[in-house]
Amino acid sequence: MENSIGIHISQSALFNWLIIFFISIFGIRDVLPQETTIKTDSHAVVSVKASLLPKGLLGPIDISPAVIPHDQYPIEPQSPMYPSFPSTYDPILTGRCQLNFSNMASIIDKTASDCSAPLASLVGNVICCPQVNSLVHILQGTYGKNSGSLVLQQAAAEDCFSDIMSILASRGANDTIPGICSIDSAPLTGGSCPVQDVETFEKTVNTSLLLDSCSTVDPLKECCRPICQPAIMEAAVRLSQRESSPLDNAKIPGKSVGVDVLSDCKGIVYSWLSQKLSLDDANAAFRMLSSCKVNKVCPLQFKDPSTVIKDCRDPPSANSSCCNSLDIYISDVQKQMLITNRQAINCAMFFGSLLQKGGVVTNVYDLCNIDLKDFSLQAYRQQGCLLRSLPADVLYDNYTGYSFTCDLSDNIGAPWPSSSSLSSLSLCAPEMSLPALPVSQNSRASGGSRGLGLALTLVLSSLSYTQRAIP
Structure with a gap:
């Protein structure tokens, strides 16, 4: 009798242990990592796997000041820790200037920096305006590089000048550059110079002498022992002495023959040089020639002393x-x-x-x-x-x-x-x-x-x- 009771108790205990074992197995299965789908308010679906979460996820997070977002419309001035940088945006262009501005990207960026909005009026005479003048010369030459022309027609000149000013402003340059530098689209047209195409230019001017003199402008000698400047002047004089046809004169409204001809022809020489020299060489030469000019005079205004x-x-x-x-x-x-x-x-x-x-x-x-x-x-x-x-x-x-x-x-x-x-x-x-x-x-x-x-x-x-x- 005692043996039968003992066997019965042992069988009941074994049955209970089996039940506990199966319950434990199913419980462990329920807490294994599973892939969970989370839906956000923006309707984006994010998949997160619990086993891939890093340890200490909810611990302290170190944030670098560099990743702190800037308030676009701050009520108070920003901390000196964050200097004020120029805002850039996509420019609105006329769409009528047939010029690939990306070919001049390096010179445009340099000009935008030299004429930055907060500094343009302070460095206009020495840095900004000489660089703007160089950019305009290069634009004039680049525009007709594949057409044999050294000038732009008036409508194209106005459109391209407007576009280049818009591009500069979009890259942080001062939006009043034309006023600061007293420049407009007129120089791009060649003005009253009777020669406005490459073929006639090269028949009139000693191009070998001009290139030899201006390919590399010596920054230590040009202002005192000029080589490029007289070569440009000689070429401009030759161009101005060439007779122009009545049809050419008719293209210049409001101008008579002989008015600023020499100055306009110097612009034609710059345009031709910008076609023959690389962008950097042309810009360096034009900037050096400008330095010789601006350093000869005092740009300050003195009131009654x-x-x-x-x-x-x-x-x-x-x-x-x-x-x-x-x-x-x-x-x-x-x-x-x-x-x-x-x-x-x-x-x-x-x-x-x-x-x-x-x-x-x-x-x-x-x-x-x-x-x-x-x-x-x-x-x-x-x-x-x-x-x-x-x-x-x-x-x-x-x-x-x-x-x-x-x-x-x-x-x-x-x-x-x-x-x-x-x-x-x-x-x-x-x-x-x-x-x-x-x-x-x-x-x-x-x-x-x-x-x-x-x-x-x-x-x-x-x-x-x-x-x-x-x-």
């Missing part, structure tokens, strides 16, 4: 009202634009001559510690920036924004004009009577000036300026 003359006419002292009046006057000049080191010399000489004509005989530059950099735009509210006399460009990158290189960063005194005529001033090589640059007292004490060798890079965000109209 009667107050300075009044306070500085009598023999002044360093603590007198003369230096105070001069500082106030110069501080207003500083707000106009960035200029080159050579332009600063011209500006200092010109302003000094104005003071001398008013009766000021004392060298007030030396008396009041006026330096060459004081005639250019100021950065950090105390440090002037003089650009190099050679062609320069505005640089752009994703970290610092826009930047450019300054020269003559030391305190080199402004030259006071001597009794000799200003026309005798030469800024060429020493053997061509280059006057020695004045050296500051600080530089003498340190054993020489470092201004010519030290380049100071200024970032746009570091510039502090206020533009005022000069009466």
